[in-house]
Amino acid sequence: xxxxxxxxxxxxxxxxxxxxxxxxxxxxxxxxxxxxxxxxxxxxxxxxxxxxxxxxxxxxxxxxxxxxxxxxxxxxxxxxxxxxxxxxxxxxxxxxxxxxxxxxxxxxxxxxxxxxxxxxxxxxxxxxxxxxxxxxxxxxxxxxxxxxxxxxxxxxxxxxxxxxxxxxxxxxxxxxxxxxxxxxxxxxxxxxxxxxxxxxxxxxxxxxxxxxxxxxxxxxxxxxxxxxxxxxxxxxxxxxxxxxxxxxxxxxxxxxxxxxxxxxxxxxxxxxxxxxxxxxxxxxxxxxxxxxxxxxxxxxxxxxxxxxxxxxxxxxxxxxxxxxxxxxxxxxxxxxxxxxxxx
Numbered sequence: 001x002x003x004x005x006x007x008x009x010x011x012x013x014x015x016x017x018x019x020x021x022x023x024x025x026x027x028x029x030x031x032x033x034x035x036x037x038x039x040x041x042x043x044x045x046x047x048x049x050x051x052x053x054x055x056x057x058x059x060x061x062x063x064x065x066x067x068x069x070x071x072x073x074x075x076x077x078x079x080x081x082x083x084x085x086x087x088x089x090x091x092x093x094x095x096x097x098x099x100x101x102x103x104x105x106x107x108x109x110x111x112x113x114x115x116x117x118x119x120x121x122x123x124x125x126x127x128x129x130x131x132x133x134x135x136x137x138x139x140x141x142x143x144x145x146x147x148x149x150x151x152x153x154x155x156x157x158x159x160x161x162x163x164x165x166x167x168x169x170x171x172x173x174x175x176x177x178x179x180x181x182x183x184x185x186x187x188x189x190x191x192x193x194x195x196x197x198x199x200x201x202x203x204x205x206x207x208x209x210x211x212x213x214x215x216x217x218x219x220x221x222x223x224x225x226x227x228x229x230x231x232x233x234x235x236x237x238x239x240x241x242x243x244x245x246x247x248x249x250x251x252x253x254x255x256x257x258x259x260x261x262x263x264x265x266x267x268x269x270x271x272x273x274x275x276x277x278x279x280x281x282x283x284x285x286x287x288x289x290x291x292x293x294x295x296x297x298x299x300x301x302x303x304x305x306x307x308x309x310x311x312x313x314x315x316x317x318x319x320x321x322x323x324x325x326x327x328x329x330x331x332x333x334x335x336x337x338x339x340x341x342x343x
Contacts, residue, residue, distance in 0.1 A: 022085075029087075033080070033087045036078065036080045036087075036089065037071070037074060037075030037077075037078065037079070037080065038071060038075070038078075038079050038080030038081065038089075039067065039071060039080075039081070041082050044081065044082055047063060047064075047067060050063060051063065051064075072092065076092060076093065077091070077092055077093045077096055078090060078091050078092055078093070078096070079092065083228070084231065101133075102130070102134075112126045114223075114224045114227055114228070115220075115221075115224055117220065117248055117249075117252050118216075118217065118220025118221065118223070118224075118248070118251065118252055118255060118319070119316050119319050119320050119323070120252060120255065120256050120259070120312070120315050120316050120319055121312055121313070121315070121316040122316065123316040123317050123319070123320035123321075124136050124137055124140065124317060124320060135307060136309060136313070136317065139290050139293060139294060139309070140290045140317065140321070142290075149195075149289070152195070153195045156191060156194045156195050157191050157195070160187050160190050160191045160194070160204065161187070161333075163187065163190075163204045163205070164183060164184070164187040164204065164333075167183055167204065168180060168183065168337075180337060181334075182209045182210060183204075184330055184333050184334055184337065185210075185211070185214050185326075185330060186203055186204050186207055186209075186210075186211060186214070187204055187333065188326055188329040188330035188333055189203055189211055189213065189214055189322075189326055190202075190203035190204050191329055192321075192322055192325035192326055192329055193262075193322065195325070196289055196291070196318075196321055196322065196325060197262050197266065197289055197291055197318075198266070198289045198291075198292065199262060199265055199266065212254050212257075212258065213254070213255060213258040213322070214326075215251075215254075216250075216251040216252075216254035216255045217251075217255055217319075217322075217323055217326070219247065219248070219251045220248065220251045220252065220255065221323075223244060223247075223248050223251075226244065227239070227244075255319055256315060256319070259315045259318045259319050259322075260315065262291065262318060263291065263295070263311075263314065263315065263318070266289075266291050266292055266295055267295050269292075270292055270295050270296055270299065271299070274296075274299065290317075291314065291318060294308070294309045294314050295314075297309075298311075
């Protein structure tokens with residue numbers, strides 16, 4: 001008979017030896033990691049086990065909310081989590097985040113690399129080169145978040161909110177329950193696109209349920225969560241053979257098409273202004289979006305190329321800003337709608 005028992009002993013012994021050697025090799029990493037405040041591996045495994053057993057989303061949400069509240073009470077600056085053998089640190093203090101960003105930008109290659117496809121490259125959220133990051137941040141913040149730009153944003157948000165209220169009002173005439181999520185997504189996207197780019201695509205008027213950028217972006221972010229929840233999909237060979245790869249590539253192309261359309265419209269506008277020598281006109285006072293500023297720099301041969309975003313970098317920045325703006329805007333609009341409904 002084949003000695004299965006002896007083989008099992010050898011396999012277990014080999015596995016234990018490999019784990020011991022791995023931990024010993026990275027002993028300093030684990031020693032320093034355990035000095036950082038945060039839940040232990042055993043507690044995380046316990047919570048994961050409980051969440052798997054309990055299928056009710058409301059209960060899982062309460063468990064996770066309790067964990068975060070307890071950890072933030074004990075350590076208000078940062079929280080650590082273990083993803084297998086990888087340590088993930090979440091900074092919670094704005095001053096600490098600013099300090100880290102300005103001194104050391106080595107961000108986690110695992111989680112951030114998963115967002116590279118849908119963002120079409122490293123954006124301001126992922127760039128590890130400090131001079132480049134500072135230059136891009138300066139352009140975006142100075143051109144898009146000035147007081148003049150913010151005043152324009154208020155008007156844009158008010159106009160889009162009125163369109164949304166009209167659409168919701170028509171749906172609520174028969175006093176039947178309605179699902180406002182898709183309309184909220186369209187209104188939020190329209191708000192962000194108009195505020196960031198200065199272009200009005202009339203998204204709420206031209207699209208009923210879904211916009212290609214929304215559906216593609218949502219799938220891209222869902223794919224990030226899918227690969228994290230299924231570690232075997234982190235292996236490139238397995239992921240390339242799966243059906244997820246082709247769908248992700250299609251979503252990335254769809255997102256890029258919208259960003260390219262934005263760049264094309266703004267570039268045509270800027271080229272026309274420069275052709276007609278309108279730099280001193282009132283149009284020039286509306287340089288409150290970084291895309292127009294960047295395109296003007298790209299068309300100006302006197303500016304050193306190292307200080308100018310490339311076309312691919314601009315595409316990535318547009319997608320990243322739209323995605324980030326969509327997240328906060330849609331969440332805020334949803335909260336406002338819920339408060340109005342409760343009132």
